[in-house]
Amino acid sequence: MVPFTVVAFLIMQQVMGMGGLNIEPGEIVWLAQGRRLEQGALMSELARHRIILVGETHDDPGHHEVQKAVLTAMLERGGEVALAMEMFPRHLQPVLDRWIAGGMTETEFLDAVTWYFTWGFDAELYLPLLRLARTHRIPLVAMNIDRTIVSQVRTRGLEQLEDAVKKELPTLAPAVPEYRERLQEVFDSHPMMSRAGNLEYFIDAQRLWDGVMARAIAQWVQRHPRGRIVALAGSGHLLMKHGIPHQLAAMGLEKETVTLLPWNGQEQPLPAMAADFAWGTPPPPSDIPLSRLGVALEMVASALVITEVTPDSPAARAGLKVGDRPLRLDDAPLTSSHTLVRLLRSRERNPRPVLTFLRDNRLQSLMIDLNVPIDSVQ
Numbered sequence: 001m002v003p004f005t006v007v008a009f010l011i012m013q014q015v016m017g018m019g020g021l022n023i024e025p026g027e028i029v030w031l032a033q034g035r036r037l038e039q040g041a042l043m044s045e046l047a048r049h050r051i052i053l054v055g056e057t058h059d060d061p062g063h064h065e066v067q068k069a070v071l072t073a074m075l076e077r078g079g080e081v082a083l084a085m086e087m088f089p090r091h092l093q094p095v096l097d098r099w100i101a102g103g104m105t106e107t108e109f110l111d112a113v114t115w116y117f118t119w120g121f122d123a124e125l126y127l128p129l130l131r132l133a134r135t136h137r138i139p140l141v142a143m144n145i146d147r148t149i150v151s152q153v154r155t156r157g158l159e160q161l162e163d164a165v166k167k168e169l170p171t172l173a174p175a176v177p178e179y180r181e182r183l184q185e186v187f188d189s190h191p192m193m194s195r196a197g198n199l200e201y202f203i204d205a206q207r208l209w210d211g212v213m214a215r216a217i218a219q220w221v222q223r224h225p226r227g228r229i230v231a232l233a234g235s236g237h238l239l240m241k242h243g244i245p246h247q248l249a250a251m252g253l254e255k256e257t258v259t260l261l262p263w264n265g266q267e268q269p270l271p272a273m274a275a276d277f278a279w280g281t282p283p284p285p286s287d288i289p290l291s292r293l294g295v296a297l298e299m300v301a302s303a304l305v306i307t308e309v310t311p312d313s314p315a316a317r318a319g320l321k322v323g324d325r326p327l328r329l330d331d332a333p334l335t336s337s338h339t340l341v342r343l344l345r346s347r348e349r350n351p352r353p354v355l356t357f358l359r360d361n362r363l364q365s366l367m368i369d370l371n372v373p374i375d376s377v378q
Helices: 004-016 039-046 061-076 090-100 106-112 127-135 147-156 163-167 177-189 191-196 199-223 244-250 314-318 337-345
Strands: 028-030 051-054 081-089 140-144 228-232 257-264 277-281 295-300 303-309 325-329 354-359 362-367
Touching (some): 039 061, 039 277, 051 061, 061 081, 061 228, 061 257, 081 090, 090 106, 090 140, 106 337, 127 140, 140 199, 147 199, 199 228, 199 244, 244 257, 303 325, 325 337
Parallel strands (some): 051 228, 081 140, 081 228
Antiparallel strands (some): 028 277, 325 354, 354 362
């Protein structure tokens, strides 16, 4: 099944091909009026609304700087403010509450939400926002849906979901014709979907994805009639106001909602009606290669066990074997497979860490060279 982020990216690419405005880094444009704004003027316009939707390309640092600037400006204006994030499915709300209350460290939080399995993008891109929310003790709202439910809808349709699941879903607004056309173009252009998929199921899955996030926003607004919420989601969910904004409009919140798209200077022109406002950002830095060990891991009787070693990977070259039980990476205990991934993705990681493990009930250690190139491993 095609991952969430790939679908959102394909939708965004379809819209970008329509042509429109070229926005330079640092420029802020009121798209409906076709005029430039200063940052302070933008924030004043955003503050007129209770729901501020800010898009992103997930791995673009400039987009996250825009999001932080918006959240900071809304906090400075006082009153109730919340931050809603696509990055977290709804069932993780208790963990977010503990984070805001100061009940866990950053590493405990990332492991509790299994960040690199749940979302996957560099945590350092999002931690400044998460720290800001905790510093100011503002509510952090999980607004995404469990991806397994969306996958089930894409493959079998809404009606085949279990009754207990269907009862928990929001009423979904039908996709507007333009959105259906874009989704069909995405569907037809992707071989995996067009060969074995069902277009209506695909459209329903996208509506469900947008609708669940819209409902999470709407519920907070309804509980806090004087509050303002800044909601962060991939730009594909906001473009042309066909995704989350459309579902919010069906909930009677159209006038309460405003959309802002950070827009990379390297991207194609932005359609004039893609959002209410656009903020030009600089080209992102080159991708940093991920550090991967090259193993598959499982928890067996509360112990982490290597179940597969990828040939010619750092793990294989170091001499790790199936059945080895990792215990520590340098001085850090390995309590789960996510802990290992988090340590490997850390920007402060040791490129040649020592892995301590059990083999045949004997304690052993090996130095692992993470600079060995590898294509597709755990």
